[in-house]
Amino acid sequence: MMNIKKYLDSTYLKLPSQSNLTEEQNFEEARKITEEAINNHFYLVMIRPNYVKRIKEIITKFGSEVKVGTVIGFHEGTYSIKDKLTEAKKAIEDGVDELDYVVNYEAFKKGEIEIVKKEFIEGTTLGLNKGKVVKWIIEIAALSDEQIQTICTYFSSWAQENFKPIDFQNIFVKSSTGFYKTEDGKPNGATFHAIEIMLKYSKPLQVKAAGGVRTYDEAVKMIEMGVKRIGTSSAKALSENKSTNSTY
Numbered sequence: 304m305m306n307i308k309k310y311l312d313s314t315y316l317k318l319p320s321q322s323n324l325t326e327e328q329n330f331e332e333a334r335k336i337t338e339e340a341i342n343n344h345f346y347l348v349m350i351r352p353n354y355v356k357r358i359k360e361i362i363t364k365f366g367s368e369v370k371v372g373t374v375i376g377f378h379e380g381t382y383s384i385k386d387k388l389t390e391a392k393k394a395i396e397d398g399v400d401e402l403d404y405v406v407n408y409e410a411f412k413k414g415e416i417e418i419v420k421k422e423f424i425e426g427t428t429l430g431l432n433k434g435k436v437v438k439w440i441i442e443i444a445a446l447s448d449e450q451i452q453t454i455c456t457y458f459s460s461w462a463q464e465n466f467k468p469i470d471f472q473n474i475f476v477k478s479s480t481g482f483y484k485t486e487d488g489k490p491n492g493a494t495f496h497a498i499e500i501m502l503k504y505s506k507p508l509q510v511k512a513a514g515g516v517r518t519y520d521e522a523v524k525m526i527e528m529g530v531k532r533i534g535t536s537s538a539k540a541l542s543e544n545k546s547t548n549s550t551y
């Protein structure tokens with residue numbers, strides 16, 4: 304059995320309104336997955352920006368090596384570049400280790416490539432200069448295969464033009480937010496088909512599969528394909544080789 308724990312970004316991104324909880328009860332859910340990540344040695348916990356400071360303190364208090372990641376511009380990605388950078392800077396001040404930006408994929412689909420290029424370069428530069436890992440969520444369920452190929456190709460070439468080869472291990476293209484609303488029945492998260500395209504065209508960057516990964520076997524297959532990180536709200540079940548139906 305493969306030990307998948309070091310690939311897992313254990314995720315809790317619901318807002319209180321999405322889980323019918325008070326703010327403190329919602330934070331409690333984030334705290335629970337953090338303790339679970341610490342006890343099970345997962346790689347990272349992925350939580351909303353306003354929880355970063357307190358979650359980092361908990362991890363530090365435990366003396367654990369679990370990293371803290373947060374989402375920027377979540378979940379539609381349409382925030383301005385300025386707002387994304389402001390949110391990212393605050394998360395860095397609060398002690399975050401990894402920044403998962405949502406790409407302005409609506410701008411990309413409208414052909415406004417300069418917006419996407421600017422946010423990719425500025426957002427990545429901010430993170431790398433502070434020693435952070437940076438990921439760009441492209442929201443594959445909103446894109447055609449051709450669009451996935453194109454955006455991954457852009458990221459690959461912008462990265463090679465603007466950053467050093469040593470940085471490529473710290474820049475990821477990530478599949479999904481897990482929150483995108485699709486037509487009935489269509490998956491809103493990572494599919495093997497889309498991951499294959501991402502792996503092929505994002506090189507030399509890394510790929511993170513997130514959204515709808517619900518079984519150990521799916522996770523292992525993606526890792527064997529070349530994915531370097533799995534984002535999932537079912538980390539514990541996956542690590543124990545149990546499948547789950549839990550969804551956002």
Ligand SMILES: O=C[C@H](O)COP(=O)(O)O
Nearest residue numbers: 314481514515534535536
């Ligand atoms: O970053 C997004 C989540 O990791 C994916 O969510 P999910 O596992 O609940 O579908």
